[in-house]
Amino acid sequence: MPEVAAARKIRLKVNGVAHEALVEPRTTLADFLRGGLALTGTHVGCEHGVCGACAVLVDGTAVRSCLMLAVQADGAELMTVEGLAESDGKLHPIQEAFVEEHGLQCGFCTPGFLIAIYELLESDPSPSEEAIRDVLGGQMCRCTGYQSILRAVHSAAAKLGAARSASATPGA
Secondary structure: OOOOOOOOOEEEOOEEEEHHHHHHHHOEEHHHHHHHOOOOOOOHHHOOOOOOOEEEEOOOOEEEEOEEEHHHHHHEEEHHHHHOOOOOOOOOOHHHHHHHHOOOOOOOHHHHHHHHHHHHHHHHHOOOHHHHHHHHHHOOOOOOHHHHHHHHHHHHHHHHHHHHHHHHHHOO
């Protein structure tokens, strides 16, 4: 009978909340987030890192949580799709843009898109069409086609740009 590896203690911060847990070394980050922390917004689609539905930010970089082990996230700061909205339920501008531009249909792929777009707009507030298409190309959607999602990214970039301008304006 094969020997089972002992559970390991990990400490990480998810959506601003510190967590400590015992996890089996083979537990994926996606399974830990969904089962261990009940953050079910992270979806598991292909389990091969192709579809992007499981994308989360680890120390500010989007990763496929189905390919990363939970023990690899020890000491990291994570953001899942649940971390986008405000604590009072107010949607993030990217989420608002997806609703307004009909950038989702069934919603299964949406968390991965939102995280990927968040990472893009954090690093490049005014991305080129090519940069947007490059990011969208790493995510799979079977329902909407990508035109409404593309419009949502442009809308979100404009919303975030307007919010940055307003906060930078004295007395605003």
